[in-house]
Amino acid sequence: MDRRTTYCPYCNNTNHYVNSCANFNQLNREQKESWIRSNNRCWHCGCGHPAVKCTLKAPCKMCNRKHLLVLHEVNERAEGKAPAMATVESCLMNTASEVSYVNRPSYDCKVLLKISKVIIRNGNRTLEAYAVLDDGSQRTILLHAAAKKLGLEGKPEDLALHTVRQLQVLHGAAVSFTISPAAEPTKRFKIHSAFTAEQLGLAEHTYPVSTLQKKYRHLTGLPLQSLNRVDPVLLIGSDCTHLITPIEPVQLGPPGGPATVRTHLGWTLQGPAQGIKHSRDVTQCLFTPTLSPTDLFSHVEKLWQMDVLPYRRKKSAVRSRQDQEAVCILQEQ
Template sequence: MKIVLENILPGDATKRFQFQILTDHLKHEEASLVADSYCNSRQPYTDTMLALTKIYGQPHKLAVQCITELMDGPDVRSGDVKALRLFALHVRSLVGVLEQLGRRGHVELQCGSHVSRLLGKLPHDLTVSFKRFIHPMRVAIPTLTDFADCLEYELEVQEDSGKSVSYSKMESSIRNKENRRDSKHVNKTTTVLLGTEKAAETHALASPPALEPPANSHGVIDRRNAYCPYCDNTNHDLNSCDNFKQLNREQKDSWIRSNNRCWHCGRGHQASKCTLKASCKMCNRKYLLVLHEVNERAEGKAPATATAENCLVNTASELRYVNRPSYDCKVLLKISKIIIRNGNRTLEAYAVLDDGSQRTLLLHAAAKKLGLKGKAEDLALSTVRQELQLLHGPAVSFTIC
């Protein structure tokens, strides 16, 4: 504001006229009170401007205010060119303000603590790039000017490298399909934790399954939509990947667990949400042939005594517990009293509602009392740790109220 007033006010204007223009542009209440205190001065404009400069125009205060605004903003993530550009513009604006303040602004520009604070907003790779940038300069304490120059140089490099990278239309289409499929699963509604009806028999609560690329009888995805999640390219599928075939069973298992991959097709979704249509030609189960030995070990974890007549309860071979927190807390489960009906038989029970469940489980004792019988089914139970447990039991139908 000071620079603007010095440029637009006529040189032959009186101090009273200049003071009037100044007060018209003061919107802050404290600044207006400062101007009122000098309204009867012989040089009201000059005295008011000196007072305002002393309160609001100190170089270190301006620098601290600008840095505070930068520190309160979001951190710059690696590869986020848009956020890096905005951050670089703010730093260059800070340097420009300090350069206009003369000698006092020059002192703030040479302050190395400002650079250290602003480096905390950058990811590790950009911090290393800054140190590599100033190393040839032999600068002991980098300045804000050096920091602004480095950001502009890094921004230019990232934008140029971003333009040179191009993806094929086929790969982009496949990635978009996977993103849309994953986003649909995030918003998927769930059923109550009480019974074992199949997903096809559920009502409007369940969302329709996402479509998978077509596959042939050997479990090989159509070449037109081929995609290998291990090599991350569209030249072949996972069944035909020579690199993946060279891995042993432990290495395949470790890759699936560490990258949160699907146990059936190796893609980036949960096994419970996989809609793969192809079957393994060795065991005729719904997963790729190359993943047979991994899923065969998962099936081996189920108890040997489990039969098709057992209910979907207490069939896991191991239990896992979360460490108790040090503070006193309670976990509250949503429970609703219900009546289960199967023909003329009824049973009063309690349902535990689980927002994260996609199937309904019924205790064996309740199914036996109601005389429920159904077709044997193996249920793949996926936990929050993306581990697969196979449960054996029948799928039954009933009504509740």
């Protein structure tokens, strides 16, 4: 957003600012939210960039947060809701323009998070998926695609996510459902008021269990499941402590190795896994373009010349100098 020129993103003209736009000020909160969502506008200034890239510095006169005064009501929670919005304390990483990842991607990562395969139920609808058991999150989060597939419709709610760079307000809903461990589908646990929103995402995870069991003895014989780039749809936070805490003593391995944790959702791993390579080998084929066969021969000849050591025998060097002197004498005569 250019601060040096007058511009209204709603009217798309340079006659006035959006704060003083008569047409935009006539809209109610729902209409403003609909315009922002349908046109992928910034929640802070109304321009066409994502909110995470907004450079607006002027604070709102009502709440002193960084958004336009005319957008104050769409950035604030509605009256009558909880006195304080829950915040997610886990590590957030914005790697896309429209998605906030609630946990770090696992590529080349040497720390394993607790992952469990579960069955999510809502009435007659079921979904077999993976869940992240996150002790550092204050709120349980269900991805929007999973909630839509299960037909979940909850109470509208706003959630404030604190990132390193800013405070981002997500507009979603609170939903409730039941969950079971995939290995024991008869066990059911109720999860109340999990937050879901379109802007949330969870990173892929990989568990090289067979490699880990060969390296660490305390992992052998345990019913651990190998995971290869799985996409979790559920993050269970500390608001569901009974599902993420151990139900028997944690088994620790040697320094640098992961711990085994058994929860109500099954066996899982947590902690460092040193010496395990997560990156995939990449095969490359390199080409050198040439204009003609002559150029190709020239390039090959240059490559061969680079392999020749810059060394000449002393006798050859002396003979060459004598030959040059003989040629010079003949030419003079």
